[in-house]
Amino acid sequence: MPYEEDRKYWYDGQGLWDHVPEDDWKSWTWQLRNRITSLEQLEQYMELTPDEREGCLFANKKLALAITPYFFNLIDRNDPNCPIRKQVIPRVCEMTTNAEEMLDPVGEDSHSPVPGIVHRYPDRVLFLVTDRCAAYCRYCTRSRLVSNAQDYNFHPQYEAGLKYIEEHPEVRDVLLSGGDPLLLSDSKLDYLLGRLREIDHVEFIRIGSRIPVFMPQRITEGLCDVFRKHGPLWMSIHVNHPRECTQELKDACERLSFSGVPLGNQSVLLKGVNDDVEVMKALIHRLLRMRVRPYYLYQCDLITGSSHLRANVCKGIEIMKQLRGHTTGYAVPQFVIDAPGGGGKVPMNPQYITKLDEEAIHFKNFEGNLYRYPLKTYPVEDDCRCNKEEILL
Numbered sequence: 001m002p003y004e005e006d007r008k009y010w011y012d013g014q015g016l017w018d019h020v021p022e023d024d025w026k027s028w029t030w031q032l033r034n035r036i037t038s039l040e041q042l043e044q045y046m047e048l049t050p051d052e053r054e055g056c057l058f059a060n061k062k063l064a065l066a067i068t069p070y071f072f073n074l075i076d077r078n079d080p081n082c083p084i085r086k087q088v089i090p091r092v093c094e095m096t097t098n099a100e101e102m103l104d105p106v107g108e109d110s111h112s113p114v115p116g117i118v119h120r121y122p123d124r125v126l127f128l129v130t131d132r133c134a135a136y137c138r139y140c141t142r143s144r145l146v147s148n149a150q151d152y153n154f155h156p157q158y159e160a161g162l163k164y165i166e167e168h169p170e171v172r173d174v175l176l177s178g179g180d181p182l183l184l185s186d187s188k189l190d191y192l193l194g195r196l197r198e199i200d201h202v203e204f205i206r207i208g209s210r211i212p213v214f215m216p217q218r219i220t221e222g223l224c225d226v227f228r229k230h231g232p233l234w235m236s237i238h239v240n241h242p243r244e245c246t247q248e249l250k251d252a253c254e255r256l257s258f259s260g261v262p263l264g265n266q267s268v269l270l271k272g273v274n275d276d277v278e279v280m281k282a283l284i285h286r287l288l289r290m291r292v293r294p295y296y297l298y299q300c301d302l303i304t305g306s307s308h309l310r311a312n313v314c315k316g317i318e319i320m321k322q323l324r325g326h327t328t329g330y331a332v333p334q335f336v337i338d339a340p341g342g343g344g345k346v347p348m349n350p351q352y353i354t355k356l357d358e359e360a361i362h363f364k365n366f367e368g369n370l371y372r373y374p375l376k377t378y379p380v381e382d383d384c385r386c387n388k389e390e391i392l393l
Helices: 028-033 038-047 048-063 083-088 160-166 186-197 221-228 247-258 277-287 312-321 388-392
Strands: 116-121 124-128 174-176 203-206 233-237 263-271 292-299 334-339 344-347 353-356 360-364 370-374
Touching: 028 186, 028 263, 038 048, 038 370, 083 353, 116 160, 186 203, 186 221, 247 263, 263 277, 263 312, 277 292, 277 312, 353 388, 360 388
Parallel strands: 124 174, 174 203, 203 233, 233 263, 263 292, 292 334
Antiparallel strands: 116 124, 334 344, 353 360, 360 370
16 A cells, blocks of 8 residues: 655644744754653653553663654644654563564664764764753663663764864774754854864764754754855755655755755664555655655664564665665665674675676566576686675675
């Protein structure tokens, strides 16, 4: 069945907050001040399942509860299986740790030469600039760090991070993340981006943020002025379900795009949220209509307490198989596993190569039809130096 809302943006205005003046609703600081952060507040607005209620009681020992009014409006309060609800409302299974799960599933701490810097790849670093988010995803890879519910005691050290980048000329690419960098003030972002722009060997600056999705009101003209000043900048947002693609998010993405910020999207494959090809297809098509290029689809990391949200890897590969050839290549993200322990992102693709010999590569297309492409060039040269065993793995 096609996703039933594929032809329109899902939009519910101010919902429960219709009584709030529009100027307040459109203020990102109002959204922050009025987040739902406790079980008592949550129960004022909806009836929780016993599983959710017990999860909320434990939230401050694992990962804090916080939901902006804007994003809370997207929850179907009558549906315990609502895909938005699953992402932000705690459940008691978060307190169960399976044998394969880890506090630091992608090995960031072991690749951190100074606090706040993760240097896993040769030419790029991750710069963690805050431990706070506008709302907290229940599958967060950095739940050990963000919200400080686990007493990780992370404090950003901007000058130490900047000094490390300055002293390592191999670093040409810096990704600002956290927590969420867009929670910083315009002036602080202006300072950080300005300092990075002064470093000659830094060619590429990226920002990873879910704030446009949790709180599109943050994408103000003042913020866009900062981005124009320090561009080119690239931004990855994080949308998991087509219901998150509201008119407000579309408007925020257009403001960013018109400010010269190319946008990509990183989704996480989540059980009962987007592990369905029609839902994923609806999502990627909406993203393109919002000027956002689907970039990565992540297998959910092995973070502690996430087993109830982790979809089967085979389901992700099957979704990729159903997307390739059935929609434009611009819409198809790369499905990856961030290798447990710090191995970096590894693509997970359907197998299209069926045979590789001295003469040709044999493969099938999205319809399953078989094709052959010769390996020799003309005039004949022995230019096939590839390791066939590795290619066919």
